[in-house]
Each structure stands twice: as structure tokens, then as C-alpha cells.
Amino acid sequence: MLSVDGLTVRADAVELVREVSFDIAPGERVGLIGESGSGKSLTALSLMGLLPEGVRASGTARLGGRDLVGVPEGRIKDLRGREVSMVFQEPMTALNPLMRVGAQVAEVMTLHGRPRAEARTRAVELLDRVRLPRPAQLARSYPHQLSGGQRQRVMLAIALANEPGLLICDEPTTALDVTVQKQMLELIAEVAPALLFITHDLAVVASVCERVLVMYGGRVVESGPIREVFTRPRHRYTEGLLAASKLTPRGTRLPTIKGSVPAAGRFPEGCVFSNRCPHATQRCETEPELTGEGHAHACWHPAD
């Protein structure tokens, strides 16, 4: 389905994402986890051809035999919204405030060649499918009349409209109320074809995805099935991340990763985590490869 190989993203001389490779099989739900600045959003945006001005991607990414990276805008825009769709973090600003919701859903279909009348009818069906109440009426309202959760559902309806092969979600529930988050996650898990789900929230990944990629400093440092990575982390960063997220008994100190995430371009040579890693040695000055079948890690001193 999706096959990413050696994806690198640069802004001028600064490498923001380095040599990221992964595959997503049809119907598979993969999580991409990392702190802000880890390069997870840029990875997703480069698959959409939506990188900000001045930021460039190299390497290959193929979706069902079609190239996504290094393709001129004129060609990749035909794939966006049809073969691969994306739901963004901030639902409050993602919809055009001056356009009716139904028209915004229908637009993604007419853009890819569906007749106008048909798109209108199907827009209402889609709003129903993302479990919005009274979809026909809702299609006629404007974004400001909807709550954040409702708007995110509309975004999901837009993303699903042309039945894409891959859905990318970038922190889709972060901006929502906690009570709405769960319903939204269930809905995404239910309707998504193949899914690339980006988040910093470990619990969310665990509830939605089957496999996870852990990113730090623009690289994938560990990848594997959720259950294995979360119960037996190998990379010391993943280990720290999990330890910091565990509920600790009253009175014990919450373990944290020392230091803070360096600014882009300021990560150490070799292993990007070496300056914060309690296990770092001289060996970590050379870059570790991501190794291992199924459950892979890029660490010279992995946890057992």
C-alpha cells in the first residue's frame, strides 16, 4: 500500500527528518509518535505534498504504485483528497468560515470529477456516516455554528469522501474536549482505510493503532507492534517516554527524561538521543541503524 523509503526533509541546510522508512499495509493502522519537534508532522505533510514554503523532501514514498515525494505540484494535487487524505489538529480553523459545511464536503468530490448534484447528496450521506446528527440540516450550516468536535467530524467526512487508500490524522483529537476525544478515536478506527495516526499521546496510539513508529530528532528510533513496543521497549528514548507516562504510586517521583528536546539542527551527531541518554557511551557518536525484523530499534545499548 504505502511504502516510504529514505524520506528526508530539509529546510535549507537543516535536516528536519532523516532517512525515515516504513510501510503501511492495506487496512493497517499505524501510529507515529513523538514529541513536538520530532519531525512527525513534517513526515506526514511531505506525504501530502503540503510542506511549508522553503522546506523540501527527498527520498521515495509510493502509494499504490504512485510516487508522492519529488513529484511536481500539478501531479500530486490530483492524488490529494482522492488517494490520500488528511485530518489536521485544529478543527476550529480548518474549515472555510464563509462556506456552508455541505458545500465544503461536496467540493472535494467535484474537484475529483464527480457531478455536482451527486456530490451534494453524497455529502449528506458522509455527514451521516461520521455520526453527525440531522446531516441534511447540518450540511446547510456554517462552520461557526458547529462545535469543535462536530467540525472535526466534518473534516473526517471530507477526508473519507473519495474513499482514499490512506488516511493521515495529525493529532486529530488534541484540540478536542476529553469527552469528545474517545468518540472521535473510535470513529476514526472504524472508518479509516489504511491509517497513519500522528500523536504525542501514548494512550491514544494504544487504543487506535496496531503498529507504532517512535520518532525522535527527525528519525524513527523504534518501530514494531504496539503490544511489544509498549511492554518491551528497546530504544532508551521509548523506555524513558513510557516510564514518564506511567502512573506512579503516591509519593514516588515521576521519572522524566533529563534535559529538553534540542532545537532543529542542534541534535548531537551519531545517535540523536545520546546527549539525554543515561546509557550513552562513546559508541553512540556513530549513528545506529534501525535494525530488527518486526520490532526494530536504532540503539547501541538497547534495553533487554
Add this chain to the structure above:
Amino acid sequence: MRGRVNAGLIAGAVLVGIVVLAALVSFVWTPHDPTLVDAANKLREPGGGYLLGADKFGRDTFSQLMVGARTTLYVGIVAVGIAALIGTPLGMIAGMTPRGWLSELIMRVNDLVFAFPALLLAVMLGAVYGAGTLTAMIAIGVATVPAFARVARAATMQVMVTDYILAARAAGRRRAAIAVRHVLPNIGSMLIVQASVSFAIAILAEAALSFLGFGTRPPIPSWGRMLQESQELLFSTPRLALWPGLAIALAVLGFNLLGDGLRDYLDPKLRRIRAER
């Protein structure tokens, strides 16, 4: 956080500096008496002590420009002063109590005054009291009040929701104290930017008024009137229109660049509030 000193800021400061310098020097020295009518030098070509030539009355253009800079700055300072002194407190009151009746009244009156542009006010004042520098300054100043009030209001509303104001209010400080101690210093940079932009507009308005004969009266030199006097000679001596025109344009450009540059320099986050033109 301060922004960077940008090219616009420097260019603006240089242009404004030239105008100010010309005005200051004109108090102690000008090449010739700018008001001296001298038939011998009528429409004298540039050169020989007359750097830019002389007009139809034989008055030295360069000297007139220098003293004209004085008139321009004088009108600008008084007009912007009036606008700032009236507009800022009104805008702050409206911004500190955005839902009160007083705020509503202030903004309504503000909108109404806005319907009276400087030129109309000046013409009305001129019709009643006779036109002159004073009526022009007052008219331009009053017409600029709404711009100041709006910007002061917008900036105050932004400042009022910050933590330190909330803390001061929670501590039970009086409104007047908060206004003077906390709000004013924090909207100051925005007001300086507005002053610079308003100054540019005041120069334009003064030039237009003098051009129409509602501004500074002869014989005191003013750039706008120099333009008006030059118009009939446009066919024979276009340079008479060139110099005052250039002076007006460069002075306005200078204050506009200075305003924009200061906004970027003083407080990048205030860029969301635009100075009113």
C-alpha cells in the same frame, strides 16, 4: 522581545531627520530671506547662491523649503498632540470597560467625528474664524482623534487580558492606577507607531489645505502653497512644482516608513493591530 532594526526604519529615520534638521537650521540660517520679494531675481534659474532657483516673486526656493519644513512639523506636532491627548484617554476608557455605556458612547461619537474629515472641518472652521495655521492644526488634530482612540482601545483590550493586569485587578488596585501604571506603558509603543503614521497624514492634510488656501497664510512659506503657486507656471517653470512636491512626498514617506519600522522594531506581537490611516 524586540524586533530587528530594518531597512525601512533606517530610511524613515533618515528622511524624518533631514526634515527636522532643515527646520531647526532654518531658525538660525537660510541662504536667503524666504519671504523677500525681489523683482531682480524673478524666476531665477538655479545657481549662484540660489541652489534651486527662485519663484515668480524672486523668493529663494531652497530657503522657502527649509522654512516650509518648520511649518510642516509645527502643524504635525500640534495636530498629532491634540489627537493623542484626546484620543488616547478616550480609547483607554473604552478599552478598559468594553461593555459599558460610556465605552459605547465614546465609540459612537468617535464614528461620528470620523465622518468629518480634516478638510471639511478646516473649511468649516475657516469659514467661521478665517483660515490659518491654527484652524488647520485644530481641524487636522480633531479629525485624527478617532484613529488614536480606536488604536488605543484595541491595544488596551489586548493588554487588559494579560496576567499582570488580572493580577493587579485581583489585588484591588484602582482602575485609574492600573490605567496609568500598567496599561499606558504597555500600549505606548503602539501609540508611538500611530503618532508616526498620523504625522504623515497630517502632513498630507496640511499640504492639501495650504494648496486650497485654507492652511498657512502668506507670507509664511508652506509646501502646499508653494505647489499651488507653481501650478500656473507648470508650462514654463515646472521645477517650482517639483521641489515642494518632492519635499511633501519624502516627508510623508519618511514618517510612514518610520511608523512601520517602529512597529516591527518595538513589538512584533503588536503587528496584529494596524495603525489607522
Add this chain to the structure above:
Amino acid sequence: MILYLLKRLAVLLASTAVAGVAVFAFMALLPGDPAEIALGVNATPDAVAALRERFGTDRPPPAQFADWFGGLLHGDFGTSYVTSSPIGPQIGDRLGVTAVLVLGGMVIALLIAVPAGTFAAVHHRNPLGVAISAASQVGIAIPAFLAGILLVFVFAVKAQALPSGGYVPIAEDPQAWLLGLLLPWLSLGLVQGAVLTRYVRSAVLDVMREDYLRTARAKGRGRMGALWRHGLRNASIPVVTVLGLQLATLLIGAVVVERVFVIPGLGDLLLNGVAGRDLLLVQGVVMVLVVAVLLINFVVDVTYAVLDPRLR
């Protein structure tokens, strides 16, 4: 929507009334009695009293105001104390000339500003985009009457292609009418176009950073397609505000430009009125200009409601 419009309409009517009081009160401050001025120093007290009665200036100010303002409501601006001719028809004639001048200037300004501002925003990193910004900054610094003088110098003095001034009614000679208005239109339009370009640029730049433009691209639109379909209407909201202010500025700019090009519009009438101490005429013209500005504000508010569903 209806409620919003009614509110705006109420504001318009109230502002007009208050503006009327302000203009009247202001002009009532004028020292001197119109009747005495009209008859000269040698007039007998009886004659002055008779004329006062005819002018209506013997009555208390509130009654005079009621008369004047009541007249305005059905287009009666009173009769000039100086020329003894009715003011309304004069204003009517001149208003048409000024309106044509202002609207033509606005059209030119828009024709310049929308493409130039959008281009400068889309190419804000390119030298050409930066050059447009810089040019607009310079354009702002040139007052309309100076632009007029420059245009006269280039097109009338040097090229001798267009008249340097004067006005021919369209009914008399449409071609001469058009040629005569070209330079005045350009004087107003070039300068306002420069001002507007900056606002269009910053509005489009703001919109380009909006999330919904990224959404539009994620749907499969290109950069320009997304901007065209989703950006421009959003960008037009702040631009409409400025456009309203600009129209008011243009109206006043027209007063000066009429002087430059000797065009018999409202500005010319106003300045002649002041020169001839024709109080009632000045009062009438000022009132018309102020109401025009208020009306423009009203139209801007209505346009908002049409453009922006959040206001409805």
C-alpha cells in the same frame, strides 16, 4: 440578519441627525448677521429686519434648525442669502460630477490594487513582489493633488495628449467628457490604488497562512486554486472596510482634485461658497458630504453581512 441591518440603519439615521445638529450649530457660530451682510453697511434697520424675516434668521435657532433639517429631508436646502438662488438644484448638479469623479477613481484604484496586492502577497519573497510593496509605499506618500499636477505635467504639458483641466458635460460631447476626466480619475485612482495595494497584500498574506487554505490544498487544489476559491473572499472582508474608508478619503480628495483640474463639482461649490461667505450653501454642501461618508459606512456594514455569515 434583519436585526443587524435594522440596527445599522438606526445608527445611520441617528448619526445623520446628530451630524445635522453639529453642522448647523457650528455654522450658527458664524459672527455677523446674514441680513446685515447682504444689505451692506448703509442699510436701514427696517430693511434689515424685513430681510431677516424673509431669511427666517429672526427666529430662535431651534426653529431655524427644524426648518433647515426638515427641508433637507425632502431635498430642499434653502435659498442662498448671497445669490438668492435655491441651493438644492446646485448641489444636485455638482453631486453628479463629483460622484462620477470619485467612482472612476475607485474603479482605477481597485483595478490596480487587487491584482498588484494579490501578486505582491503570493510572491512576497520574490524581488518583484517586494518591488510592488515598495512602489505602493512611495505611492501613498504622494497626495492626490500632487499626482494631478505631475500627471498634467506629463500628459498635458509634455505630451500634449490630454487637457490640463476643464469639464465638458457628457451630453455635450462624450469624447471630450471622457478625455477631460481621465487625468482627474488617474490622480485619485493611482494614489488610492497604492494605499489599497498595501491592504490587499496584507489581507491576502494573512489569508494565505490560514488553516482552511491548507485544507483546500489537502482536498486536491493547487496553491493558486485554493487561494482563488477560498482565499479571496475571506481576504475581501478586511479590504471592504478599508474600501469604505478609502471612498470617504476619495470624496475629500476629489474636493482638492477638482481645484487642480477646474472641475465644477461639490468641492468647487464648497470652496466658492466659503469664498463668497455663502453660509447656507457651505452648510448644505458639508452636510451632503458628511451624509455621503455615513452612507458609505452603512453600505460597508451591509456588505459585511452579505460576505460574512458569522455576522448574520
